[in-house]
Amino acid sequence: MLTTTHFIHHVYFWLANPGSKEDHAALLQGLQALSKTPSIKQFHIGVPAATNREVIETSYDISWLVVFDTPEEQDAYQVDAIHLHFVDTCKHLWKKVVVYDSVGA
Numbered sequence: 001m002l003t004t005t006h007f008i009h010h011v012y013f014w015l016a017n018p019g020s021k022e023d024h025a026a027l028l029q030g031l032q033a034l035s036k037t038p039s040i041k042q043f044h045i046g047v048p049a050a051t052n053r054e055v056i057e058t059s060y061d062i063s064w065l066v067v068f069d070t071p072e073e074q075d076a077y078q079v080d081a082i083h084l085h086f087v088d089t090c091k092h093l094w095k096k097v098v099v100y101d102s103v104g105a
Contacts (some may be wrong), residue, residue: 002067004103004104004105005069005070005103006068006069006070006103007067007071007073007074007102008017008065008066008100008101008102009067009074009099010063010064010065010066010100010101010102011064011065011066011067011098011099011100012057012060012062012063012064012097012100013027013061013063013064013093013097014060014061014094014096014097015094016092016093016094016095019094020060020085023093024061024062027062027090027093027094028045028062030093031064031086032045033082033085033086034082034083034086036082037080037082039069039076039077039080040066040067040077041068041073042068043064043066043067044063044065045063045065045090047061047063062101066067071103074101
């Protein structure tokens with residue numbers, strides 16, 4: 001169960017070559033490796049659901065949802081060697097990234 005102290009980090013990726021199965025697989029592999037970052041408590045890798053309503057954004061290729069216990073753990077994640085390696089080795093795969101961070105209300 002999530003609490004008001006949890007920090008949610010949700011990243012949406014648009015691939016530079018959206019039709020490339022190889023690039024899609026490479027980003028998935030990179031995210032799987034990224035999930036080994038010690039401060040991550042839970043994660044989910046997703047693709048757009050087959051829903052069709054005016055308010056739903058489905059133009060992204062892959063989403064990355066991460067749960068941290070505290071904002072400080074998210075700060076540690078940002079500078080962790082695993083995260084830095086992911087960005088360095090995978091940044092060529094995307095043309096756009098949008099991040100939504102949230103904490104409990």
